[in-house]
Amino acid sequence: MDKPSSPPKAAAPEDVWLRQDTGRSNKSRVVWIALMKVLSGFVLGVLFYGALRHFNPSFGGKLRYIGSVDGEVAAGDGGNAFKIRKGSKYLLGVGKADITGPVVEINMMGYADTKQVGSGLRQRLFSRAFIIGDHERPDDRFVYLVLDTQSGDTAVRYGILEGLANLGSDYSVYGQHNVAVTGTHSHSGPGAWLNYLLPQITSKGFDKQSYKAIVDGALLSITRAHSNLQPGYLSVGSTKVFGANINRSLYAYLANPEDERAGYNTTNEDDGSVEKTLTLLKFQRALDGKNIGVLTWFPTHGTSMLGNNTLISGDNKGVAADLFEKSLNGDETAAKGFVAGFSQASVGDTSPNVLGAWCEDGTGRQCSFKNSTCSNGKSQNCHARGPYFRRNDNGASSCFEIGKRQFEPAKALYQDMDNLGTPITGSSVKSFHIFHDMSNFSFPLSNGSYVTTCPAALGYSFAAGTSDGPGAFDFTQNDPNTPNASPVWRVVSGFVHEPSKAQRACHYPKPILLDVGEVTSPYLWTPNVVDVQVLRVGQLFVVVSPGEATTMSGRRWKKAVAEEASSLALSDSAAVDPVVVLGGPANSYTHYIATPEEYSVQRYEGASTLYGAYTLNAYIYLTLTNLPYLSPSSNTRPKPGPFPPNNVNNSLSFITGVVFDNPPIFKKFGDVKTDVQHSYRAGATISAVFVGANPRNNLRLEQTYAAIEKLDSSSGRWVIIRDDSDWSLIFKWKRTSEVLGTSEVEIVWESEEGTGNGQYRIHYWGDSKSVGSGAISSFEGLSGTFVLT
Numbered sequence: 001m002d003k004p005s006s007p008p009k010a011a012a013p014e015d016v017w018l019r020q021d022t023g024r025s026n027k028s029r030v031v032w033i034a035l036m037k038v039l040s041g042f043v044l045g046v047l048f049y050g051a052l053r054h055f056n057p058s059f060g061g062k063l064r065y066i067g068s069v070d071g072e073v074a075a076g077d078g079g080n081a082f083k084i085r086k087g088s089k090y091l092l093g094v095g096k097a098d099i100t101g102p103v104v105e106i107n108m109m110g111y112a113d114t115k116q117v118g119s120g121l122r123q124r125l126f127s128r129a130f131i132i133g134d135h136e137r138p139d140d141r142f143v144y145l146v147l148d149t150q151s152g153d154t155a156v157r158y159g160i161l162e163g164l165a166n167l168g169s170d171y172s173v174y175g176q177h178n179v180a181v182t183g184t185h186s187h188s189g190p191g192a193w194l195n196y197l198l199p200q201i202t203s204k205g206f207d208k209q210s211y212k213a214i215v216d217g218a219l220l221s222i223t224r225a226h227s228n229l230q231p232g233y234l235s236v237g238s239t240k241v242f243g244a245n246i247n248r249s250l251y252a253y254l255a256n257p258e259d260e261r262a263g264y265n266t267t268n269e270d271d272g273s274v275e276k277t278l279t280l281l282k283f284q285r286a287l288d289g290k291n292i293g294v295l296t297w298f299p300t301h302g303t304s305m306l307g308n309n310t311l312i313s314g315d316n317k318g319v320a321a322d323l324f325e326k327s328l329n330g331d332e333t334a335a336k337g338f339v340a341g342f343s344q345a346s347v348g349d350t351s352p353n354v355l356g357a358w359c360e361d362g363t364g365r366q367c368s369f370k371n372s373t374c375s376n377g378k379s380q381n382c383h384a385r386g387p388y389f390r391r392n393d394n395g396a397s398s399c400f401e402i403g404k405r406q407f408e409p410a411k412a413l414y415q416d417m418d419n420l421g422t423p424i425t426g427s428s429v430k431s432f433h434i435f436h437d438m439s440n441f442s443f444p445l446s447n448g449s450y451v452t453t454c455p456a457a458l459g460y461s462f463a464a465g466t467s468d469g470p471g472a473f474d475f476t477q478n479d480p481n482t483p484n485a486s487p488v489w490r491v492v493s494g495f496v497h498e499p500s501k502a503q504r505a506c507h508y509p510k511p512i513l514l515d516v517g518e519v520t521s522p523y524l525w526t527p528n529v530v531d532v533q534v535l536r537v538g539q540l541f542v543v544v545s546p547g548e549a550t551t552m553s554g555r556r557w558k559k560a561v562a563e564e565a566s567s568l569a570l571s572d573s574a575a576v577d578p579v580v581v582l583g584g585p586a587n588s589y590t591h592y593i594a595t596p597e598e599y600s601v602q603r604y605e606g607a608s609t610l611y612g613a614y615t616l617n618a619y620i621y622l623t624l625t626n627l628p629y630l631s632p633s634s635n636t637r638p639k640p641g642p643f644p645p646n647n648v649n650n651s652l653s654f655i656t657g658v659v660f661d662n663p664p665i666f667k668k669f670g671d672v673k674t675d676v677q678h679s680y681r682a683g684a685t686i687s688a689v690f691v692g693a694n695p696r697n698n699l700r701l702e703q704t705y706a707a708i709e710k711l712d713s714s715s716g717r718w719v720i721i722r723d724d725s726d727w728s729l730i731f732k733w734k735r736t737s738e739v740l741g742t743s744e745v746e747i748v749w750e751s752e753e754g755t756g757n758g759q760y761r762i763h764y765w766g767d768s769k770s771v772g773s774g775a776i777s778s779f780e781g782l783s784g785t786f787v788l789t
């Protein structure tokens with residue numbers, strides 16, 4: 001075992017902490033910001049419309065070009081000229097909103113470990129919404145959502161679509177065909193919001209509060225993006241990201257044909273075993289040339305925070321997005337409210353634990369190449385290592401580092417997009433979406449022979465987990481007396497199905513552990529109906545994948561789309577090559593998508609490929625069949641297909657609510673139990689403990705539980721310099737007595753080297769639930785003042 005040589009510390013660059021000081025208290029600041037956001041969207045819209053009318057009375061047409069420089073057009077509002085490389089004009093909008101669900105007492109989603117239950121918050125979770133519309137035909141548009149969640153989901157998507165329908169005619173333009181709900185694949189968020197039974201087993205069922213936080217926040221991000229829709233330009237570029245991913249199933253990857261792999265093997269550092277390319281789409285508004293957002297795609301698992309972490313965060317993608325957005329505070333190239341989406345890509349066989357998988361059994365050996373097992377023949381001792389694995393911080397330092405390794409090249413590319421980017425051209429903004437039942441779907445391969453997919457099933461290696469999270473699921477320990485066994489498992493274990501001969505043959509060579517696709521009691525365990533969706537703007541095509549495509553699966557899928565798009569001449573100009581990206585896991589969660597060759601190896605990714613060896617081929621077939629709907633002249637949509645079940649109101653739940661909160665005798669909520677010291681050096685870890693209450697009483701969405709405040713000596717006001725969105729500020733909650741209802745909150749600031757001198761304090765906002773009436777009342781706590789030198 002490796003022990004930490006120094007106390008855990010998040011390495012933070014100084015320049016990312018720039019914050020606007022408003023001088024207002026946090027509560028009023030949040031209300032003020034929310035109000036301003038609503039108002040400014042409206043006022044800006046009116047002003048902008050007026051400005052356009054002023055210099056071009058036929059607004060709805062084009063901005064006035066005032067000259068052409070070197071293949072670029074300089075456009076302007078009559079005063080401030082700015083350069084834009086040639087590209088088509090679109091309607092663009094971005095928005096961001098808080099989706100942080102219950103941060104305590106809820107099982108976390110990703111590692112499928114009943115013991116991994118939230119105990120606090122390291123970083124708030126967000127939904128980031130990107131809307132792209134056709135400038136001439138504004139009904140042709142799509143929404144791409146990036147949620148800091150493990151995946152997109154059927155129930156969540158139903159909730160978002162219902163919410164949009166309830167927003168009235170302004171939002172009737174959004175529907176099944178043009179809303180993509182993707183997740184960053186963070187394994188550090190609260191769970192209990194998924195539609196199907198399997199992930200609900202470890203979370204003890206479904207939790208409406210957890211679900212609603214995601215749906216409501218996603219909707220709010222969409223309405224924000226919608227209300228700031230405005231004309232603008234898109235450009236796409238790519239860069240290499242090194243040191244942020246490796247292939248965790250190289251043995252399976254090597255089963256793919258050698259000549260195919262050789263085509264992607266360019267250098268030692270970029271040997272093709274994972275994709276090192278990050279693709280960036282930049283959103284620039286026409287009004288003044290300022291950028292309003294970026295959307296990036298790069299594959300690496302959201303498993304930097306390890307399975308023993310119990311603090312909610314957006315994992316490495318959450319770090320990258322936060323660093324990017326905060327780095328542009330006050331930057332002249334970026335508009336206020338700039339949104340950076342770090343979307344997941346062909347994530348299936350990638351790992352952010354780039355130092356590889358090692359046996360923690362005293363042998364000092366790497367896990368076996370073939371099975372990721374250790375000296376005892378089992379996988380439980382095999383653990384993947386991030387860059388700072390020696391620090392005993394549940395992966396936090398490695399997570400920050402892997403986030404930074406994505407942020408830095410993305411930022412460098414952003415700054416040089418004028419040279420490295422390609423303008424998006426062509427007026428077409430199109431999308432399609434279908435549901436398709438994958439059980440027993442027969443379709444032709446390119447050689448003409450017919451193959452069939454099967455009702456979903458999981459193989460034996462699924463239970464073994466991966467080196468990022470060994471031993472997932474508790475299935476073999478189905479002992480009702482085991483304290484950690486899920487009560488859901490006790491209810492449903494009797495429904496486990498013995499697969500038929502035909503089902504076994506269909507999944508061959510996968511040995512079936514769980515025949516999930518053929519059990520409908522008490523309701524479906526995993527989806528049989530999948531989402532197939534592609535979005536398209538100009539030459540950019542976004543394959544929206546419901547499963548975790550492996551590196552080679554993603555490549556085959558994207559290549560097929562690029563070739564078909566070229567042969568159908570879908571780009572408006574033959575001179576422009578299609579650019580294809582893959583985003584997911586999205587819309588539903590259909591586990592993994594391995595190639596047939598990887599499937600034959602049956603490591604975790606192959607064992608978790610739900611519909612048999614031809615799962616990937618089926619997805620590609622369905623995608624290509626529907627691709628003509630993206631043609632510029634298309635004004636029809638494919639048939640929607642069979643709708644999947646919505647289990648929001650019929651899911652099992654053994655999750656209990658907050659009973660009540662009480663302060664200890666002679667104390668009140670918010671009282672300081674352990675205060676700060678009088679002085680610290682910048683870089684020190686600073687903490688205070690308060691008499692607390694259960695944070696599930698109020699999610700404080702768009703607000704904060706914790707803050708670091710600094711005294712502004714000129715005004716005498718306390719100004720918030722860190723809040724729940726900051727990686728370095730940690731909010732921990734602990735129940736101290738079930739019977740008495742007492743609890744405590746510890747707020748920890750891992751202060752950064754280079755933080756300015758001055759006077760600081762820690763501020764806590766809580767909400768308690770009263771014993772009798774169950775009424776919720778808010779309270780505050782303040783630490784003593786401390787000096788940072």
Ligand SMILES: [Zn+2]
Nearest residue numbers: 185301348548
């Ligand atoms: Zn995964």
